[in-house]
Amino acid sequence: MQPIDKPDETSAAASPAAPAATRSPRPKPGERRVHILQTLASMLEAPKREKVTTAALAARLGVSEAALYRHFASKAQMFEGLIEFIEQTLFGLINQITNHENNGVLQARAIALMLLNFPAKNPGMTRVLTCEALIGEHERLTERVNQMLERVEASLKQCLRLAQTEALARANNDVTGNAGPQTAPQSAALPADYDPAIRASLVVSYVIGRWHRYVRSGFARPPAEHADEQLLLILQ
Structure with missing residues (x-):
């Protein structure tokens, strides 16, 4: 892993401070698959017997249906x-x-x-x-x-x-008279x-x-x- 170069101090003083990056790292493909399955399982826990659609699953995950199909063919x-x-x-x-x-x-x-x-x-x-x-x-x-x-x-x-x-x-x-002990019911x-x-x-x-x-x-x-x-x- 390469160290991050520090900006020149003079240019840093002349420009406003940049906002800190808040974007979380992208999950690995395997992690995303697991998250999708966990969410599907949690949706099946609803007391009402409602059919889980890919549209509802995508909405719960906050992604598009197309994003689901990048990890599962169907x-x-x-x-x-x-x-x-x-x-x-x-x-x-x-x-x-x-x-x-x-x-x-x-x-x-x-x-x-x-x-x-x-x-x-x-x-x-x-x-x-x-x-x-x-x-x-x-x-x-x-x-x-x-x-x-x-x-x-x-x-x-x-x-x-x-x-x-x-x-x-x-x-x-x-x-034959060789009975062993009865150890449990x-x-x-x-x-x-x-x-x-x-x-x-x-x-x-x-x-x-x-x-x-x-x-x-x-x-x-x-x-x-x-x-x-x-x-x-x-x-x-």
């Missing part, structure tokens, strides 16, 4: 940016849960609670997860959300298969007809239902209300 691409953020956040947290918790039922419970608590910090994102904000947009957006939820269900199914394997191992140990035996796929599907349906209720209530009723008791019924 409005659909903006929503894809939000979906990508949701995917990275949710699956990053799912990986943390499965890496730190060994009990399959507790893994599934923690994942379900995380999915229910995510909207509390990101209300606007809930309208993307329920696809309400995507009505009238490109169908690929809804397809991507559905694919994401299928991946979540697959993760839950894997956790509950682990729980089933653990339960069978404990049952075999009981038969979640270690209780699972039903003989326990189906991880059905339970995982039920968990996802329950979570989606809670997301919809949260949106319908104007973000007033927390999705995780009474979740512990209800998840216990679903998972065991």
Whole structure:
């Protein structure tokens, strides 16, 4: 970085002082994209179910619509940016849960609670997860959300298969007289007809239902209300 040359003292004295520059530095392209997505998400938090237009988004940002399209090719691409953020956040947290918790039922419970608590910090994102904000947009957006939820269900199914394997191992140990200590109520035996796929599907349906209720209530009723008791019924 080169030093700034000082003006000649005599010329400085002969001319009035120049006003200090107040223009803030231009944000980098990546920073501008993030700001656009943050603003879009905040507009989706409005209690009224009004469709967010690019004109309204541009007005909120204080820029022209053309300025938006310098960073995103279309409005659909903006929503894809939000979906990508949701995917990275949710699956990053799912990986943390499965890496730190060994009990399959507790893994599934923690994942379900995380999915229910995510909207509390990101209300606007809930309208993307329920696809309400995507009505009238490109169908690929809804397809991507559905694919994401299928991946979540697959993760839950894997956790509950682990729980089933653990339960069978404990049952075999009981038969052979090598039973280990019961360290938590979640270690209780699972039903003989326990189906991880059905339970995982039920968990996802329950979570989606809670997301919809949260949106319908104007973000007033927390999705995780009474979740512990209800998840216990679903998972065991």
